Amino acid sequence: MEKKDIRYRKVYRDLKPLYLDLDDNLARAKKFYEEEEIHSCCREGCSACCSQLVVATRWEAQEAALFLKSLPDFDRYWQNLGSWYAKTKELLQQRPKKEAEWEEFAGTYRRLEEPCPFLFEARCAIYPVRPAPCRLLYVSGSPEACADPDGEFDQLGWFEEAADPALSILLEKSEAGVFPLLVASALA
Numbered sequence: 001m002e003k004k005d006i007r008y009r010k011v012y013r014d015l016k017p018l019y020l021d022l023d024d025n026l027a028r029a030k031k032f033y034e035e036e037e038i039h040s041c042c043r044e045g046c047s048a049c050c051s052q053l054v055v056a057t058r059w060e061a062q063e064a065a066l067f068l069k070s071l072p073d074f075d076r077y078w079q080n081l082g083s084w085y086a087k088t089k090e091l092l093q094q095r096p097k098k099e100a101e102w103e104e105f106a107g108t109y110r111r112l113e114e115p116c117p118f119l120f121e122a123r124c125a126i127y128p129v130r131p132a133p134c135r136l137l138y139v140s141g142s143p144e145a146c147a148d149p150d151g152e153f154d155q156l157g158w159f160e161e162a163a164d165p166a167l168s169i170l171l172e173k174s175e176a177g178v179f180p181l182l183v184a185s186a187l188a
């Protein structure tokens, strides 16, 4: 398989087809790695990566808020959002204005070891509408590196390339921010 198999731009009016195309590109990237015998350690129920800072778009947060509202245990996630905010707000208030400083800020956030408010029993409660950054994590090595706040991830590089068309469309549609904050604002 060739890398050029990734799809190119279309006009998207809602998220579902965009996510389908993104997932399709990522599936091609996975196949590429499998053919090269480069294996990922990502598994269902493995969730250490869900304590990272997730930066996504307002468009995605609105979709996630609608999905959350439809859940019978919505109250649990609303409460989780409150507890998550209480534990992270001091740090989040210091979030940088310059894009170049976000990587370092993400490292500091990871050291809080605070799980995403939408994680329940090691599963993502909003899995069908999880934002793009949560779709494109695919690492080699060991999950212990993900659980260690100072551990080095080995993200398989072509994943980001395969996600680029979708990411640029998302960023054109709406601004990006800290995902749970944007969801809380969409729910308020």
Ligand code: SF4
Residues within 6 Å of the ligand: 041, 042, 043, 046, 047, 048, 049, 050, 137, 138, 139, 142, 143, 146, 147
């Ligand atoms: S990124 Fe790390 S924690 Fe997340 S599923 Fe993959 S191996 Fe597990």
Ligand code: SF4
Residues within 6 Å of the ligand: 049, 050, 051, 054, 116, 117, 118, 119, 123, 124, 125, 126, 127, 130, 131, 134
């Ligand atoms: S939205 Fe879902 S996949 Fe993403 S960090 Fe939260 S629980 Fe994990």
